[in-house]
Structures are given as structure tokens and as C-alpha cells.
Amino acid sequence: MDAETFEIKAYPEMWQELGMDVARFDKMRLMLGEIYGKTFLSQQNRPVRMAYFDQTIAEIHGGRIKELLAAKAAGRPVIGTFCVYIPEEVVLAAGGICVGLCGGSQGSIPDAEKILPRNICPMVKSAFGFKVGRVCPYIQVVDFVYGETTCDAKKKTWEILDTMVPTYVMEIPQMKNESDRTMWLHEVKEFKARIEELSGKEVTVDELTKAVRVMNDKRRALQRLNTLRHAKPTPISGKDVLLIEQIAFYDEPVRFAAEVNELCDELEQRITAGEAVPSKDAVRIMVAGVPMALPNWKLHHLVERAGAVIVNEESCIGTRYYKDLMAEDGQDMETILTDLTTRYMNIDCSCFTPNDERIDQVLKEFRESQADGIIHYSLQFCHTYNIEEIRIREACAREGIPYMFIESDYSPEDVGQIQTRVEAFLEQIRG
Amino acid sequence: MFVGVDLGSRAIKLAAWQGGQLVDFKIKESGFEPHRLVQEMIQEYEPCSVVATGYGRHLVKEYFAYEVITEIKAHSLGVHALLPEATTVVDIGGQDSKVISLGNRGQVVNFQMNDKCAAGTGRFLEIMATSLAYSLTEFGPAALASDREVQINSMCTVFAESEVISLKNRGIPRQHIARAVHASVADRILSMLNRVGYGATIAFSGGVANNPCIVEMVRRRLDNVHVIVPENPSIIGALGAAIEAGRA
Numbered sequence: 195m196d197a198e199t200f201e202i203k204a205y206p207e208m209w210q211e212l213g214m215d216v217a218r219f220d221k222m223r224l225m226l227g228e229i230y231g232k233t234f235l236s237q238q239n240r241p242v243r244m245a246y247f248d249q250t251i252a253e254i255h256g257g258r259i260k261e262l263l264a265a266k267a268a269g270r271p272v273i274g275t276f277c278v279y280i281p282e283e284v285v286l287a288a289g290g291i292c293v294g295l296c297g298g299s300q301g302s303i304p305d306a307e308k309i310l311p312r313n314i315c316p317m318v319k320s321a322f323g324f325k326v327g328r329v330c331p332y333i334q335v336v337d338f339v340y341g342e343t344t345c346d347a348k349k350k351t352w353e354i355l356d357t358m359v360p361t362y363v364m365e366i367p368q369m370k371n372e373s374d375r376t377m378w379l380h381e382v383k384e385f386k387a388r389i390e391e392l393s394g395k396e397v398t399v400d401e402l403t404k405a406v407r408v409m410n411d412k413r414r415a416l417q418r419l420n421t422l423r424h425a426k427p428t429p430i431s432g433k434d435v436l437l438i439e440q441i442a443f444y445d446e447p448v449r450f451a452a453e454v455n456e457l458c459d460e461l462e463q464r465i466t467a468g469e470a471v472p473s474k475d476a477v478r479i480m481v482a483g484v485p486m487a488l489p490n491w492k493l494h495h496l497v498e499r500a501g502a503v504i505v506n507e508e509s510c511i512g513t514r515y516y517k518d519l520m521a522e523d524g525q526d527m528e529t530i531l532t533d534l535t536t537r538y539m540n541i542d543c544s545c546f547t548p549n550d551e552r553i554d555q556v557l558k559e560f561r562e563s564q565a566d567g568i569i570h571y572s573l574q575f576c577h578t579y580n581i582e583e584i585r586i587r588e589a590c591a592r593e594g595i596p597y598m599f600i601e602s603d604y605s606p607e608d609v610g611q612i613q614t615r616v617e618a619f620l621e622q623i624r625g
Numbered sequence: 626m627f628v629g630v631d632l633g634s635r636a637i638k639l640a641a642w643q644g645g646q647l648v649d650f651k652i653k654e655s656g657f658e659p660h661r662l663v664q665e666m667i668q669e670y671e672p673c674s675v676v677a678t679g680y681g682r683h684l685v686k687e688y689f690a691y692e693v694i695t696e697i698k699a700h701s702l703g704v705h706a707l708l709p710e711a712t713t714v715v716d717i718g719g720q721d722s723k724v725i726s727l728g729n730r731g732q733v734v735n736f737q738m739n740d741k742c743a744a745g746t747g748r749f750l751e752i753m754a755t756s757l758a759y760s761l762t763e764f765g766p767a768a769l770a771s772d773r774e775v776q777i778n779s780m781c782t783v784f785a786e787s788e789v790i791s792l793k794n795r796g797i798p799r800q801h802i803a804r805a806v807h808a809s810v811a812d813r814i815l816s817m818l819n820r821v822g823y824g825a826t827i828a829f830s831g832g833v834a835n836n837p838c839i840v841e842m843v844r845r846r847l848d849n850v851h852v853i854v855p856e857n858p859s860i861i862g863a864l865g866a867a868i869e870a871g872r873a
Contacts, residue, residue: 610680611721615738618697622733 195248197231205256208263212334219329222301223255226489233491237431239471241464243457244434250441258444259331265291266337271393274336274359276321277344278510278541279366281534283520284386286405286447288393294443295339296330297321298487300604305329309354314347315575316603317487322351325358332444333359337392340385342366344545345578362388368546370539379535386531402530406522412447415454416516422461423505424563427470428478429461432504433494439511440488477502477620480565482556482586483572484579485510490604493571493612500617506563508556509571514541517555544578552582553589560595567596567623569616574603596623628672629866630691631699632659632681634719635747635832638860639666640703642867647707650860655681660688676870678862680720692873697725697736699865704828705731706868707855712824715814715843716861717833719747724817726824737817744780745813747833752782753806756789757799765836768803775805780813804838811842818847826851834858 202223209216230251234240250258262272271290275282282292296302302323303316309326310319324330333339338360341352355361365381367374390396419438423430438457442450470476479502481493486509494504507513520537524530542552560568570586572579583599590597598619602608626648631638637659641649649670656662659681667675677691678699686693700716705727714725722745726735743749754764775797779785785806792802810833818827827850829840834854844852855861 611738614680614695614697614721615736618695618733618736618738621695621698622736625732 195235195245195252197235200227200231200235200248201252202227202230202254203252203256205259208256208259209331212259212331213328214331214334215328218327219255222299222329225301229489229491233495234433234437237433237471239469240434241430241457241460243453243460246453246456247434247437247441250445251437255331258446259335261446262291262293262332262335266335269394271337271389272335273389274333274339275341276339276348277342277366278515279342279344279538279543280340280364281382281385281538282447283402283405283409283534284382284389284397286408287397287402288389288395289401290389290393291446293332293336294487295321295333295336296324296488298490298604299324300606302327302329303604310351313575314351315345315573317485317573318345318347318351320487320604322355325355338362340364344543345576347575366545370546375535375539378539379532382531382535382538399525399527399530402527403522403524406520406524406530406534408447408451410519410522412442412451412454413516413519415451415458416442418458419454419461420506420513420516421562422458422465425465426478426564427468427474427476428503428505429464429469429471431471431498432479432481432507433491433498436486436491436494436504436507436511439507439515440486442515443488443511472498472501472503477567477623478505478563478565479503480506480508480560480563480568481512481571482508482559482568483570483583484576485512486571487511492602492604492606492609493569493600493616496609496613496616497569500613500620502616502620505565506559508559510543513555513559514543544582549582553585556586557589557593557595567598567619569619570597570599572599572601574601626670626672627867627870628667628670628675629699629863629868629870630663630667630675630677630679630685631696631860631862631866632663632677632679632685633832633862634680634721636719636859637662637666637679637681638863639663640860640863640867641670641672642864642871647864647867650857650863652859660685664689672870674870674873676866676873678866692870694866694869696721696862697723697733697738699862699869700830701725701727701731701733701865702868703861703863703865704830704855706864707861708826708828708853710826710851711828711853713818713821713827715818715827715829715834716831717745717747717810717814717829717839718831718862722746722814722817722833724814724821724823726821735821737821739817743782745810745817747831749782749785750806750810750833750836750839752786753789753803756786757793757803757806759799759803761836764803765807765838767800768807769838769841771798771800771804773801773804774808775801777802777805777809780809785809807836807838807842810839811846814839814843815846823847823850825849826853829854830858830861832859
């Protein structure tokens with residue numbers, strides 16, 4: 195595949211059946227293909243094993259959708275989510291499929307703004323707009339959406355989204371006290387009951403244990419990838435790793451983990467051979483902050499075009515998704531659900547207060563990734579990350595870590611300013 | 626000889642550097658084909674090397690393979706060469722405003738830059754001047770001569786313009802409104818200075834440093850800080866680029 199000829203495959207008949215706005219979606223498909231070609235396929239010296247992930251993008255609106263439709267036809271529930279707090283293990287154990295829904299595109303924001311207020315998070319607007327405009331096959335396919343209460347924009351949007359697609363809401367605590375853990379365990383049990391009701395199938399200890407292993411394996415593969423990219427020089431671009439982290443949210447988990455491991459084998463060989471992407475002396479940047487949902491590649495593209503390389507994403511679409519494994523040896527349902535609750539309570543989202551463990555985690559990942567500086571990335575109107583940024587900034591100042599904060603959205607208007615700021619940050623690091 | 630070009634949003638600036646001295650400079654309006662204009666402006670010099678900065682830096686890199694540096698580094702180098710005592714740079718150009726904290730060798734230690742809106746930039750002042758029927762050269766002195774405090778609350782260009790219109794329609798003389806516009810920009814600069822932190826000497830650069838009212842208002846808002854403006858503040862970016870050309 196090359197940048198000129200790359201195309202995302204079209205499935206107009208299937209899209210028609212899914213009730214989509216086919217004419218408009220087809221234009222979006224062409225645009226996405228072009229951007230993908232320019233952003234990814236024009237990179238030099240990519241690992242050969244990236245071919246699977248390129249192929250996954252080429253089939254993003256077809257191949258995977260067919261799999262989801264086939265699962266539905268076989269009576270398996272397909273569930274759409276927007277957050278790393280939704281315990282996928284439970285869905286898998288019930289024979290279902292969990293997909294992270296789209297929310298990283300400027301294209302669907304005007305649709306959302308017909309209904310929602312303009313000054314809320316672009317990720318919420320983008321996701322909602324995909325349903326309003328009927329321009330995302332995933333949200334058309336899902337049986338229902340499982341939302342959560344990690345921010346105000348989300349939890350109130352679910353009420354409106356529910357009028358278009360059945361939307362359930364899981365309550366996420368905001369503190370980590372004993373009472374919060376009890377409440378969260380209760381919510382996990384409610385979630386399991388709801389999934390069992392929808393799939394018409396009881397989740398057994400055996401199936402849940404199997405699902406836990408599948409998810410742990412997937413997370414181990416991503417951990418392995420992240421450890422390998424930390425090598426100096428790094429064997430893979432930040433853009434490519436971000437892409438894989440994004441695909442992790444919708445691909446079939448067993449196949450995905452196998453492909454990531456194949457890629458890791460290749461990266462090990464590259465490290466032994468001293469092969470570097472992009473160059474041995476490239477400035478290494480770690481990104482921390484909010485998730486970058488598909489196809490939000492804006493910051494990575496600017497940083498890597500300026501000659502630096504991104505070596506870590508401390509983000510929900512990044513380490514926050516895979517840094518924690520869970521115990522696999524629970525013998526009864528109560529123990530497994532308690533282990534699961536413990537695992538998910540370790541996630542250090544800024545919606546929690548206090549959230550000191552995230553400050554430590556950022557510093558730990560900075561050291562492990564051998565980065566030269568940190569860019570904290572927040573979306574506009576994301577109050578919790580925008581305010582927590584102050585504490586990250588202070589920690590970096592204390593540790594003498596070069597640091598920059600970027601607040602942005604999905605529009606291209608601020609690309610010039612961000613480019614200047616990124617280049618100046620790199621100049622500052624190079625001294 | 627070393628040449629620096631600064632392709633800004635409103636003007637293209639050129640500085641020629643030789644033997645550790647600024648030997649010549651030029652300022653022209655950007656026009657529609659900035660790379661051609663740069664070529665014309667450079668023609669009469671025979672530079673050993675050229676470094677470009679400013680918004681159009683990547684365009685000339687593409688055409689002429691010049692090395693590029695950001696405006697942030699360029700202004701730091703330029704200010705440090707002319708005013709080595711400066712520890713902080715305030716650079717307000719056509720569409721950007723920046724506050725840069727300098728290390729003792731003139732290197733960038735920290736910086737802040739406005740985000741995508743025009744608030745607190747030269748463009749903001751230009752729009753307000755137009756709506757009060759002042760030319761840009763009259764605008765600052767007129768505001769400085771006013772002796773009455775009127776408040777403009779909005780930093781957003783669009784909202785501030787409607788505030789200006791409503792003040793006009795309340796019969797408030799335009800020089801007082803002009804003063805309020807300048808005060809709002811000075812407040813914005815102060816908040817950026819407070820975010821980055823500043824030392825004992827602040828140097829102003831960029832086109833807006835030619836506006837005496839902005840400089841004076843910032844000066845009055847700071848205690849025990851020396852606020853200085855180099856001669857020809859608009860060419861500081863080009864000068865920094867020329868110095869970089871000499872170092873390479």
C-alpha cells in the first residue's frame with residue numbers, strides 16, 4: 195500500500211441497510227483515506243508488520259462491520275462504549291463484542307451543534323454528531339451504547355443520545371474511598387446483570403475467567419509494544435503506535451493481540467539491528483493527557499513532521515487502557531468481580547479526586563520511555579484534565595522536565611500556532 | 626554577510642548581519658506571493674547563508690531550502706544581541722503574542738503563546754482602530770493622551786468590537802475608548818507575563834512595540850521592572866534569524 199493509491203473500501207449497500215447517509219459518508223471515507231495515506235503511508239522505514247493495521251483501516255467501514263453483523267445474526271450482543279472504565283471482560287464472557295465508538299473527527303461536529311451546546315468537549319460532540327448525521331457504521335450497528343459518568347458533558351449527552359439509540363449509563367465513582375469501591379462493585383454487578391439480560395445468557399465463572407485471560411493477553415501485547423518503543427533509538431514511530439492503540443478499541447481482541455505480538459517480534463529484530471525511526475538523534479517526546487480518538491492524529495503528525503518522535507501516550511487511548519492487568523485465579527464469581535473492580539479502580543482518570551497517583555504515573559512513564567520532554571494535551575472544555583494539568587506542570591518543574599501544555603480541538607484552525615509552539619519546544623530541548 | 630528573513634502575517638522583514646553588527650534592514654507588506662517578495666528583497670545582498678522565520682518560514686524552506694527557526698527562538702536571539710540585559714521578551718506581532726523567558730545565554734527557557742484567537746494581537750488593535758476611525762500610527766498616541774478610564778471587558782475581538790460600538794453610541798469620546806482598548810491588551814500581556822514569570826528587564830519586540838501606549842501601560846502595571854524597546858522592534862525576528870545564519 196502506498197500513500198497515493200490507499201483507499202478505504204466502500205460498502206454502500208451495507209451502509210444503506212444500516213440506515214446511513216451514504217452519499218455524505220462516502221465523501222468522508224475518501225477524505226479519511228487521503229489523510230491516512232498522507233499521515234501514515236508517507237512515513238519512511240515503517241515496520242513491515244504495520245501492513246495488518248493499514249489493512250484494518252482500509253476495512254474500517256466494511257470488514258469489521260461485517261464481523262459485527264455476523265455476530266449479531268448469531269445472537270451475540272454488540273455494545274458501543276466511550277470509556278476505558280466499561281469492563282469489557284463481562285461483555286466478552288457473555289459472548290458479546292465491545293467496540294469503542296468514534297469520537298475524534300471534526301466532520302461530525304456541525305451535526306452535534308445543531309442540538310448540543312457549542313462550548314462542550316469536542317469528543318462528546320463528535321461522537322454524538324456521528325449518530326445525528328448517521329455517518330458512523332459502528333454506532334449504527336450496536337445494539338446499545340453503554341455510557342458512564344466520567345464527565346458532565348457525557349452524562350447529560352447520554353440522556354439525549356438515548357432518544358436515538360438505547361443508551362445505558364454506568365455510574366463511575368469520583369473518589370477512591372471504601373464506600374466508592376463498594377458502590378463500584380455494585381455497579382459492576384448491575385452491568386453484568388444487564389448484559390446477561392440483553393444477551394439472554396448467564397455469565398459463568400469459566401467464561402468470565404476465559405474473558406479475563408483474553409483481555410489480559412491483549413493488554414500484555416500492548417505493554418510489550420510500549421516497552422519496545424521505549425528503546426533508544428525507537429524502532430517505530432509514535433503515529434504508528436497511536437494508531438495501534440486506537441485500533442485496540444474496535445478490533446477482535448484475540449486476533450489483535452496476535453498481530454501486535456508479531457509486530458513486536460519484528461521490533462525486537464529492529465532493535466538488535468539498531469534500526470531507528472525516524473533518526474537516532476530525534477528528540478523524544480512523551481504525550482500525556484486526554485484520549486486521542488480515531489482519527490485524531492493532529493498532534494502526533496505535527497510533532498513527528500518537525501523531526502521529533504513520540505515515545506509514549508499517557509492517555510486513555512494509551513497506557514491508561516493497558517497498564518493494569520487483573521488477577522486470573524479467582525475461583526468464584528464474587529472473587530472475580532471483586533478483582534475486576536480492583537483492576538478498574540486503578541485507572542487514574544482525572545475525573546477522580548484526589549488523583550495523586552496520576553502525577554506519579556506520568557513521572558514514571560517519563561523515566562521509562564527515556565523521553566526528553568512532555569507535552570500535556572487536553573481537549574477544550576475538558577475541565578478535569580485542564581485543571582489537573584497545573585499539577586503535572588508543577589511536578590515537571592520540580593523534576594526539571596521540559597514541559598509544554600497544548601489545549602486544542604479537532605479543527606484545523608490552530609495548526610499554524612501549534613506547529614510554531616511544537617517547533618519552539620523542540621528548539622528549547624535541543625538548546 | 627548573513628541574512629535573516631521574517632515572513633510575518635502582515636509584513637516581511639529582512640535583516641543583514643555582518644561582523645557582529647546589524648548592517649541593513651527592510652520591511653515590506655506581505656502581499657500574495659511572499660516567497661517571490663523574499664527573493665526580490667534578498668537580491669541585492671550576497672549572503673553566505675539565509676535563515677527564515679515567521680509564519681511563512683516553511684514556504685521559503687520549500688522554495689529555497691533555507692534553514693528555519695521559530696519566531697520564538699528568533700526574537701530571543703535578536704533581543705539578546707541588542708539588549709543583553711533583557712531576561713524576558715514580549716513579542717506582539719500581527720496574529721501572535723508571545724512571552725519568552727530567557728536564560729543567561731539568551732536561550733529560550735520557557736514561553737507562552739496566544740491560542741488560535743486574535744485576542745491581544747496586532748490584528749486586535751488594528752480592528753479596534755478601524756472601528757474608531759484611527760490610523761494605526763494615530764491610535765496609540767491618541768489613547769495615551771486620554772485621561773479617562775473606561776472599561777472594555779471582552780478580550781474576544783468580535784465581542785470587544787461590539788463593546789466599542791456600544792461605548793461610541795453612549796457618546797463617549799473615541800480617545801477614551803481607544804485607551805480602554807489598549808488597557809485590555811496590556812492586561813492580557815500582564816496575565817501572560819504572570820504565567821511565564823519575568824525578571825528585572827523586559828524587552829518589547831514585534832510591530833506592536835511601536836505603539837507607545839501599549840508599552841507605557843505595561844510599564845505602569847509593573848513595579849520595579851525595567852521595560853525597554855529596541856530601535857526598530859519589528860525587525861527583531863529577522864535579526865535573530867540573521868544571527869542564527871551566522872552561527873550555523
